[in-house]
Amino acid sequence: MTQTADRILDAAAEVLGVDPEAGLGDVATAAGVVRRTVYGYFPSRSDLVLALTRRAALEIDDAIGAIDAGPADVVWAAFLGRVWPLVGRYRVLVALRRGPLGAEIHAELAPVDRSLAELVRRGQDEGVFGVHLPAAVLGQVAWSTVFSIADHGLADVGLDARAVTTSSLLLLGVTSDRVAQILDAPA
Structure with missing residues (x-):
């Protein structure tokens, strides 16, 4: 994993911990990246959750x-x-x-x-x-x-x-x- 992917995963844990139904846009905002960056590492919400x-x-x-x-x-x-x-x-x-x-x-x-x-x-x-x-x-x-x-x-x-x-x-x-x-x- 890269630093960016790790940052996205950290943000996902935080955001999903507050709202398990949160979307990739919410994770991107929390990670300080654009949605496209999140999709580049994790093509779907399922991929992100499983990672x-x-x-x-x-x-x-x-x-x-x-x-x-x-x-x-x-x-x-x-x-x-x-x-x-x-x-x-x-x-x-x-x-x-x-x-x-x-x-x-x-x-x-x-x-x-x-x-x-x-x-x-x-x-x-x-x-x-x-x-x-x-x-x-x-x-x-x-x-x-x-x-x-x-x-x-x-x-x-x-x-x-x-x-x-x-x-x-x-x-x-x-x-x-x-x-x-x-x-x-x-x-």
Whole structure:
């Protein structure tokens, strides 16, 4: 990607985050380019949304891969600490995933879903995550919570990485004492 394409994607994340139905003209204005420039990189709104989705998947998957080995609950907490700054930027994909591009967005995010399911499965095998749901479902429930908190966190500054990590780990079946131990451990 070029700097211009990156600037367009940054603007798209911002504009679509406010209005998921925004058009390419709105994105062009926010990026400080003309519509023709946007069309030069992204021939359609669908192309733009899917490029944004690919970018999100890469960044989130990189955050998962950057965590050192350790117990799955500690790795999950470290992952959320790394990914929390990205969530606000990409939460629009949750809304767009429910629309006409849902299947394509879901397919682009499949590697992230698989990585999270593998981590949850590992945590279940280690006995640190609950086995009340299959790993893929449990991972999606805990991951979806991150985006729900992000949506409400925009208005409530008290909802931060610690709040999202606590909630997510509790949903995964980690005890509250263990959550406190993980969150209070020196970094």
